[in-house]
Amino acid sequence: MHAASDIYSLFIEVIIIIRNYMEKKHKVYSGLFNPLVNIYRSRDLLMQLTRRNIQSRYKGTALGLLWWFTTPLMLLAVYTFVFSVVFKSRWGVDIGDSKTAFALIMFCGLVVFNILSESLNGAVGVIVGNPNYVKKVVFPLEILPVSSVLTALFLGLTWFAVLLAGVGLFMQKICLSIVCLPFILLILVLCCCGLAWLVAALGVYIRDLPHVVGILLQVLFFMTPIFYPIEMVPAAFRSILLLNPLTTIVESVRKVVIYDQWPDWGDLGVGFLISIVLFQVGYFVFMKVKRGFADVL
Amino acid sequence: MSRASLIWELTKRDFSEKFAGSVLGFVWSLILPIVNLVIYMLIFGKIMGGRLPGKSDIYAYGVYVTVGLVPWMAFVGSISRASNIFLEKRNLISKVSIPLPSLLVYVNLAEAITFMISMGFFFIFLFFTHHKFDMNMLLVPFLFYLQQLFAFGFGLLAATLTVFLRDIKEVITLTLQFWFWFTPIVYVRDILPDAVKSILPYNPAYVIIESYQRIFVFGTDPNYQALIVMTLCTHLLLFFSYWTLRALEKDVRDFL
Numbered sequence: 001m002h003a004a005s006d007i008y009s010l011f012i013e014v015i016i017i018i019r020n021y022m023e024k025k026h027k028v029y030s031g032l033f034n035p036l037v038n039i040y041r042s043r044d045l046l047m048q049l050t051r052r053n054i055q056s057r058y059k060g061t062a063l064g065l066l067w068w069f070t071t072p073l074m075l076l077a078v079y080t081f082v083f084s085v086v087f088k089s090r091w092g093v094d095i096g097d098s099k100t101a102f103a104l105i106m107f108c109g110l111v112v113f114n115i116l117s118e119s120l121n122g123a124v125g126v127i128v129g130n131p132n133y134v135k136k137v138v139f140p141l142e143i144l145p146v147s148s149v150l151t152a153l154f155l156g157l158t159w160f161a162v163l164l165a166g167v168g169l170f171m172q173k174i175c176l177s178i179v180c181l182p183f184i185l186l187i188l189v190l191c192c193c194g195l196a197w198l199v200a201a202l203g204v205y206i207r208d209l210p211h212v213v214g215i216l217l218q219v220l221f222f223m224t225p226i227f228y229p230i231e232m233v234p235a236a237f238r239s240i241l242l243l244n245p246l247t248t249i250v251e252s253v254r255k256v257v258i259y260d261q262w263p264d265w266g267d268l269g270v271g272f273l274i275s276i277v278l279f280q281v282g283y284f285v286f287m288k289v290k291r292g293f294a295d296v297l
Numbered sequence: 298m299s300r301a302s303l304i305w306e307l308t309k310r311d312f313s314e315k316f317a318g319s320v321l322g323f324v325w326s327l328i329l330p331i332v333n334l335v336i337y338m339l340i341f342g343k344i345m346g347g348r349l350p351g352k353s354d355i356y357a358y359g360v361y362v363t364v365g366l367v368p369w370m371a372f373v374g375s376i377s378r379a380s381n382i383f384l385e386k387r388n389l390i391s392k393v394s395i396p397l398p399s400l401l402v403y404v405n406l407a408e409a410i411t412f413m414i415s416m417g418f419f420f421i422f423l424f425f426t427h428h429k430f431d432m433n434m435l436l437v438p439f440l441f442y443l444q445q446l447f448a449f450g451f452g453l454l455a456a457t458l459t460v461f462l463r464d465i466k467e468v469i470t471l472t473l474q475f476w477f478w479f480t481p482i483v484y485v486r487d488i489l490p491d492a493v494k495s496i497l498p499y500n501p502a503y504v505i506i507e508s509y510q511r512i513f514v515f516g517t518d519p520n521y522q523a524l525i526v527m528t529l530c531t532h533l534l535l536f537f538s539y540w541t542l543r544a545l546e547k548d549v550r551d552f553l
Contacts, residue, residue, distance in 0.1 A: 061463040074471045082478040208319035215332050222340045 012040040035142075035193075035283040042140045049147035053122075054154055072159040075110075076166050079103035100170040101258065107163050108257060109226030109250045115156035116192055116246065117217045122148030123196035124203045124210050131297045141293070142286055145196035153189060167257060175260035184252050184263065187275045191245060194278030197286040204293050224250060245271055300399055307403040308410070330367075330415035334422060337362045341483075349514070350485065356426055357514065363419055364509040365482035368441065371412040372448050372502065373473050378404045379452025380459050380469045387553040397542060397549065401452055405445050412441060423513075433512045436519065443528060444505045450534035457542050460552050480506055501527055 019033045039046065058067045080103040123145040133139040160181070168174050203209040224246045225233070233241055241247050248271045252263035316322045338359035349357040382400045389395065416437070423430070459465040479493075480502045486494065497503050504527045508519035542549070 058463075058467075061467065063464055063467075067464070067467050071467065071471070075474060078471070078475045078478065082475075206320075207317075208321055208325065211316070211319065211321075211325045211329070215329065218332070219336065219340075222336055 009040070012036060032280060034287075035279065038140065038142060039146055042143045045140065046143045046147055046150065049143065050150040050154070053147060053151040068155065068158050069162065072111075072162040076103065076107055076162055079106060080166070080170070100166075104163065104166050104170065104258060105229075105254055106227055107159075107166070108253045109224065111156055111159040111163060112188060112246065112250050112253055113221060113224060113226055114159065115152045115188060116195075117221075118152035118155060119149040119192040119196050120199055120213055120217065121210075122151060124199040124213050127200050127204050127293060128207075128297065134293045134297050141290055142197065142283065145200040145286070146193055148200075149189060149192045149196050152192065153185075163257065171258070173260070175256060175258070177256040177260055177262055180256045180263055181253070183272075184249060184256070184268065187245075187268065187271050188249050190272075190275035190279040194275070194280070194282030197282035201286040201289045204296055205289070220244070220246065226250065245274055300396070303395065304399050304403045304406065307400070308406045311403065311407045312410075326411065327414060330411070330418055333366075333415065334363060334418055337366065338422070350487065352514075360423075360428070361485075361510060361514050362483055364513040365480075365506050367412060367415045367419065368444060368506060368509055369477065369480070369482055369502070370415075371408045371441070372444050372505075373477070374411070375405050375408045375445060375448035376452045376455065377466075377469060377473060378408075379448070380455035380466050382452075383456050383460050383549065383553060384463075390550065390553055397456075397546065398453060398539070401449055401456065404452070405449055408448075409441070409445060429516060431512075431516060433516075433518060436508070436512060440505055440508050440519075440524075443524070443531060444502075446535060447501055447505075447527075447531045450531060450538045453535075453538040453542055457538070457545055457549060460549050461545075476500075476502060481510075482506055498523060501530070 015033050016037055019037070054068075055065070058064055061067060063070060080100050083102045083106070084100050126144045126148055127134065127141065130144065133141060133144070164174065164178070199209060199213055206212075223241060223244055225241065230238060230241060230247065230251065248264075248267045252268055252271075255261045255263050312323065312326060316325050319325060321328070338356060341359055341362050349361055352358075379401050382404055383390065383397065386400055390397070390400075455465060455469050459469075480500060481489070481497075486497070486507075489497070504520070504523045508524060511517045511519050
């Protein structure tokens, strides 16, 4: 953990140097680095917020934070049991012992979707729910949605740990290709941050947004191949599903975790570009409308 | 304030809190069921190409899923909200003298309103697609009453125990997940292996959901024998839960 944060801080220092250099020497617009630099500057606050979010969720339970692991573990157990004993359904593509594989394949989609939905559900009310941060103190509001994303990511990482353990246990293998997982997750997190900023900012002005986000997430859930393989979808609709960036992410996670294949780099590259655009647009919009928050709340 | 009007106030506040500040307000509680209906009919039926074996109607699977999921949502919603309700309303309980079961009544009432709205739209849909109506549909209020009574008993037990052990709430969430997949709601009973089929009649959710499916999809009579047995069991559960609450009520109030 410490090594990772050291590397990250080194990376940010380099970015700050590049930014200053570009601004001074070449007068080039360098606002693109602002989100990263701002998050880095409030990193302590961000960590505290996230820790508090995480701890408050299972406050008062006997098992406490153990539920972080117990929930995905039990869920995977339920799916494995249901889809191998009760259903005996097949995913279509045969790989090894396809009974348990079915549950694992579904779990991949569920993990990814959960990170997105937890991020957005958390972010959409995060400004409205904390009016004191807006009115009473000087506070880097832009990190509030990011802390929702980080909380969701933390939850998601325990789910991934359970998923990898499941793959190791049931399929007796750990694919080398999982080294791509951090990159796939980076795309997901960038998308989540961008969207989280957007919904958090608009949620202040449009109080109906939580319901809209709820509906959109539900539609998205069924429009993403989570409980069914994409091959099952009629060809006419398949191209629509492929427009959904989540499809690329889910399919890539499946490839690297279960099928031991390298992901489609072309698709991932496009996804990465989309995620950067979302990240920047989200941040830009949030910072633009941030000044009006105090008047509305 | 009389007990009934207190419950009604709580129910109204539940809806107004949920939609507080939004422009459309209460209209959202109409929009959400419509969107769900569209998802079931279009996405499940058309895009994913779900078909019921032996039925050529493109909406047959959508109808099958709807009559399973709409009651199931009310059932699950009642239980999962109920399991947390004493903790959620601890301020109210400590300030106002309120009988604890009436909090569950209001949760059930709120779910019932959502259910009625959804079913209202569903009937409109059936009317416009020229679905065959028959007398058995008059049984729907009874089926709903029975399932919510069961949810009430189950929820009361869960709510009481959650006060002492918060983990119960998480256990309930997981149990409901398990339960969902063990009940033929999004799939048909025939795909199950025989061993599982033989224990299905002991699943109360199956008894209820199957009755809805028989009435709306297959146009046959529900299994009256199973329904009678279930009515008896539900009342036993209700008595047991109520008795547990009465036995522990003093401790529950102390713990909050």
